[in-house]
Amino acid sequence: MSLTNATPVEAARAARFASRTLAILPSSARNAALTAIHDALAAAKDDILRANSCDMSNAIEAASNGELSQSLIKRLDLTRPGKFEDMLQGILEVRELDDPIGKIDRRTLLDDGLILTRKSSPIGVLLIIFEARPEVIANIASLAIKSGNAAILKGGKESTESFKAISAVISQALGTTEVPNDALQLVLTRDAIAPLLQLDQYIDLVIPRGGNELVRSIKKGTQIPVLGHADGLCSIYLRADNPVDMAVNVIRDAKLSYPAACNALETLLVDEDALTTVFLAVAKKLLEEGVSLRCDAASKAALTSTLDKHLAVLLQDATDEDYKTEFLSLILAIKTIPTSPTPAAAADLAITHINEHGSHHTDAILTMNESIARRFQQGVDSAGVFWNTSTRMADGQRFGFGTEVGISTNKIHARGPVGLEGLTIYRWLLDGQGQVSAEYGAGGKQWKHQALPVEDRDRKYMARDEEEWEVLREFRREKCMRNCS
């Protein structure tokens, strides 16, 4: 990992060259680099924590002047129990994941002796801009190396000393491995970002992690594809048939388990006939826990007449703007879905509201009616559409990806939590025996276009050839006979 005084062009060009070496390293070499980084960071714990304490002192001073928030200080602190060890463990967890590179997911016989193969490969060079959390540098470095991508990293400036210490250790560790040092570059100054965003000949993908404003300004400033999300305006649609306990528990988790998260709940849509039943319990719980409810007229009227007075006085009026706002705090917008001719018609109102006001991140429905749930899941155009569970489940670790580089609301490439797979693309490999295009077509040879079985370590359940497939068919026939007799 270089921490150079190179110009942005030099840094990006060096990353591009290094990416070619990294891309063809075998899995074992990439994994060995992760082991080396892990061991080196473990050995250098004291040095790194010393650097971290400098960042902490600076941050505490800035906070006392009101320039920094307490939550940022908390995120900076690598000395909190278990945090350093979690960082180390994360590197090993990424190492243990399946290699995302070199996977074959399609093979087609185009003609005799002409076989088309689709094989996963790294994207190339990533530019990742992230928040002031010291451990993230190790996390992202692991993901980049595992997926065979070079990466240029720029973290929040409040972590500078920690970043410098960690990157020095990683750099030294990489020196003992086959991964080129230039494959990971740490940029310390914000000035470097704008010129880097112009270098689409060297950089393939930008991944900004951070607020709305950061993401928007990056999108404006580059022709390089940007993967990520600006807003996280998540909604839940609550129907009257949902059990009170489940509704309270799920909505509480979605709003309160981490209100500043992108997958936290911002708008609650409530069926009119749920206002004085299940919603009442939800509202009571949320108000008691300090959530401000911004209600439309129908929900406010229903709550005012049923809630205890000391809670009812806390209710606020919603404006149109509230339904387009990602609060990231203890505020929740409430919208009533009027009683409709059919439950499906009511669901369609909720779906339309979400598609027009939401950010296509993650939305959920709470209902015991499966057909309504399926309608909702089909109609809502978001990366995640959940049924009877919390929007906070949208997370790479929870989805079983091991870890994530972020959550994408893009409509192309990777959508939702982005793990190793989202950091790959594929190449089309075509093996021939001298066939040429002009031989085929009108009056010429015909294409066969026959799908061939794929040999892939991830598809252990797959029959490998026609013989095995015949065995399976025979088994299925027998089983069907047994079941039918």
Next chain:
Amino acid sequence: MSLTNATPVEAARAARFASRTLAILPSSARNAALTAIHDALAAAKDDILRANSCDMSNAIEAASNGELSQSLIKRLDLTRPGKFEDMLQGILEVRELDDPIGKIDRRTLLDDGLILTRKSSPIGVLLIIFEARPEVIANIASLAIKSGNAAILKGGKESTESFKAISAVISQALGTTEVPNDALQLVLTRDAIAPLLQLDQYIDLVIPRGGNELVRSIKKGTQIPVLGHADGLCSIYLRADNPVDMAVNVIRDAKLSYPAACNALETLLVDEDALTTVFLAVAKKLLEEGVSLRCDAASKAALTSTLDKHLAVLLQDATDEDYKTEFLSLILAIKTIPTSPTPAAAADLAITHINEHGSHHTDAILTMNESIARRFQQGVDSAGVFWNTSTRMADGQRFGFGTEVGISTNKIHARGPVGLEGLTIYRWLLDGQGQVSAEYGAGGKQWKHQALPVEDRDRKYMARDEEEWEVLREFRREKCMRNCS
């Protein structure tokens, strides 16, 4: 298909609304719309050809003033034998393809009663800018409907009358189907493009088909993701071990079967020891067929001393610029790969040249040495890397996709020929029973993250459950025993 006088904002908003209806239509309804379009176009053939003849007259007049090329006139002409029927047949072929929407390709048990499913869905609204070829409008309309995407189309202005006639027919045909008319919008004026490119709230993906300049100007003018390719600088690396017949045949096809195509050959890399053997035959053939060879010093010297004089005098000197140029005409740049300590070292020189000078579109190697071919396929960072076949094979129809909207050199989403699959993304559906995020993690419940078998019509070779898998394992054990004994 509307051909409205709507403003760009109105058109894009209408397309967005229509896209939501289209996205949830069943396969049968989308296929029925394709049938209706096919039948209506067949019935309206005379009207459409009349409109086409207006375009032709205008074009012929413009050509006589030197404002249009003969090849453009050829592309405009819908009356050429078989062309109209091919257009109709194309619609039926797209209809017969597998439905790309609603495919489940992953299922994970996150915990008991908490199942994550990944399901394919349309991208939303496409903006497709294409050349003046009247039949392309039907082709793209079919792909859009089949993949559940709304599309705004802008074709080359020379086809305006044909486009208007075809879109009027499509519009009337859609009126009898469940596909909303606004799902396909035809824009006739170039002025509309710039404002449309600003509407990232309505348009999800821009697909420009056309020259380098068009693609670059569109990328500069929008924050919407752009799918396509600017350059198509394809190379072939020729080794001395390749049979003369194969080398001549493949290189001839790559350079001459359609020199203006993006997958045509532009640079030929030749091993030094092939210069006076296999390359000599290739050069002779290309020169005889009118190809200008722009040679480096080594290849020119070798050819000059071995070719007949009347051919040798035709050789030209290559400049550095020639190796970065997409000629799209009968010019080929020749570069010698110097003899190296090992064949792999020579291949690495070719790989490096291609990665630095090429456009990551399609490149090929001609050799009988498999290990060198594999090294080349792993090292070259292009959408297609071919062995012993022509770069011209890079094509959706040849790859078995039925048809394509274009070829992508993007490093994310779809790479290479883009068929229906490239017009889809996925949603993550999570079905729970009230589970919340705060229950899991340190001290709480553990994730199961167990891969579940996927029921998918495309995976007929897959064993469906553990019982079937046991049958397969037993079969494999027995087979192994038989083979070993």
